[in-house]
Amino acid sequence: MMRTTRGGGLDGDPGTGFLSEVRDAVSTRTALLVLGVLAVQLAFIASYIGAFHEPKPHEIPIAVTAPSAPVTAQAVQQLRGLPGEPLKPRAVKDEAEALAQIRNRDVDGALIVDPRAPGDRLLVTSAAGASLSQALEQIVGSAEQAQKRTLTVTDVVPESAGDARGLSAFYLVVGWCVGGYLCASALAISAGAKPANPARALIRLAVMLLYAIVAGLLGAVIAGPILDALPGSIPALWGLGALLVFSVGAITLAFQGIAGVVGIGLAILLVVVLGNPSAGGAYPYPLLPGFWRAIGPALPPGAGTFAARSIAYFKGNGAGGPFLILSAWAVGATAITLVLSLMRQDRRNHDKDLARMAKSSSAGV
Known part of the structure; x- marks a missing residue:
């Protein structure tokens, strides 16, 4: 049985104290990650309540x-x-x-x-x-x-019978976004947050693309024919879903390339904490406060929600802009992921060259 002894730690070893046990159990890096989680949690609360607590029509x-x-x-x-x-x-x-x-x-x-x-x-x-x-x-x-x-x-353009309060498009987009950053996170957990070289980065992006194609199709089929929640073109919703899932996944991969495992938290901050309450789902843009109204259309959840409603009810009218926004996120995040992997490979090769030179010099001496 574990017990604390006089002057000892929790393992009963008198040579260790309680503070030493704490330092061994919770490293500085872990403590910083916990503080980061707390910051994201508080930001989540502030963002959602700030966006929804007092809807007020504006222009x-x-x-x-x-x-x-x-x-x-x-x-x-x-x-x-x-x-x-x-x-x-x-x-x-x-x-x-x-x-x-x-x-x-x-x-x-x-x-x-x-x-x-x-x-x-x-x-x-x-x-x-x-x-x-x-x-x-x-x-x-x-x-x-x-x-x-x-x-x-x-x-003149009513919501469908299975789309209560017109929220199905928003929930579909949220599901696609969740799949995007969870898939990218799984790739990081299984093989390291930062891809070691461009080949591995391309493999992750290719896996992300295949996942996005499948997730986009299944999401569109569930929301359309299966649940009869959203009308509109299934191929168009499929294309939107694939682009949205890949965009969010690529954003997560890019953040991971920049900050390692912390990049997952950054992706959640962008997509969930900032993106979801400003997406125009529960309250469309004209009802949101100024900050959320301004950032919403430029973030993946907002662009996706507007485009999904356009496809479902307005024959795709107005969806061109959101598709361009999502494409820009996808291209930009992909480029960042590849550039960072190239830089990482060059740095690793440089370190190997230095080590080889040092070994040659020592051998010559």
Whole structure:
């Protein structure tokens, strides 16, 4: 039985003390890693609560049209002057143009003004996020009520029956991201965080690519035909999933090449701590605070969520930008991984040359 003796450690050896045992059990490196984990945990709490605790509409893009240009201009001015700037109205020619802009993802709703009627019509799209369409309905409804007018709301691009509150695209993207950094982490655990040479780096990237292709297909099939949660093109969702998984995996490999096992934590910080709450899932971009609203579209979860919704409900309209963002992450992270492996190989070869020279010199003496 383990017991503490007078002046001894936990193993009963009187030659060791408790502090010595602690130093042996927890190295300086381990202590730093534990502090790093604590920092990531606190950042997670701050990021998620900071993003979600007080959603507030800010410059939601909305189209406005009326039978005449002066009436349209007046309605735009009234909406632009609402306290806190919750809306970003733009004048359009007619209802057809307003509907086209919604389906192209240029705006999130449209107000159809008819001064000859007792009320106006609001076109929304719950497929872009139920919380966003509800915010539009509340803001415009209050403005109409202040003018003693009624408001009729029409959901022109509704979410599918199996996609509660339009969150399936976000959860699919989160699953793809988790797979990306877990696969890269598994490669690091099995063969060392930093690839020894370019050949090994290429092998890891190739494995990551194969995994991404399979994960992208299976994720799209589960969300589509199996669970009937997301409509839209399966090949397009497959392509998005493969690109997203590979991007996140390549980012994790690049961070590992820079910082070793700590790189896994850096990848989690970027993708999970910063990326997920700013992705526009539970609350689309116009409802997020400024910091999260600014970084969201540039990070993989945000780009993936926007593109997945575009594919599922908007025939891919607006998905081009997010695909370019994900491609940039994939190419940049791949390049960093390969360059670091080349540098590591050159350094190792240089060390070998120095050792060989030193051995030759000693032999000559």
